[in-house]
Amino acid sequence: MDHSKLRRLIRVLRDLLVWMIALLFIAAGINHFISPNFYVQMIPDGWPRPLMLVHVSGVLEVIGGVGLLVPPLRRFAGWGLIALLIAVFPANVHMALHPDRYDDFSHTGLIARLPLQGVLIALVWWGACRSGNQGGQ
Secondary structure (H helix, E strand, C coil): CCHHHHHHHHHHHHHHHHHHHHHHHHHHHHHHHHCHHHHHCCCCCCCCCHHHHHHHHHHHHHHHHHHHCCHHHHHHHHHHHHHHHHHHHHHHHHHHHCHHHCCCCCHHHHHHHHHHHHHHHHHHHHHHHCCCCCCCC
């Protein structure tokens, strides 16, 4: 495969990835309002106003997902989603430390979520934040 075809294939794969990530964040953000109690239980004990935190993170996920689909906003949205993924990481740690509270998840699944958060951050960065990822290029 020549260099230009490889670059074109990588661009198509990156664009597909961006769409998949955008839809994932939009769907997850909407789900924060459909099933808020599911997300409230993930908030670490003692954090203030868990329902408000769930709603704010849901709105930010939807905005970030939509932003990924708008090429001039893609990099900004990507960095915002990376910040959000870092901000919600304590909820994943909380779940892994308290598996008895989450009957719908295996303990292995809760542990696996921790490194998967890093993978998702890397995918958002590659699809949206890396130089030259503004779409149409």
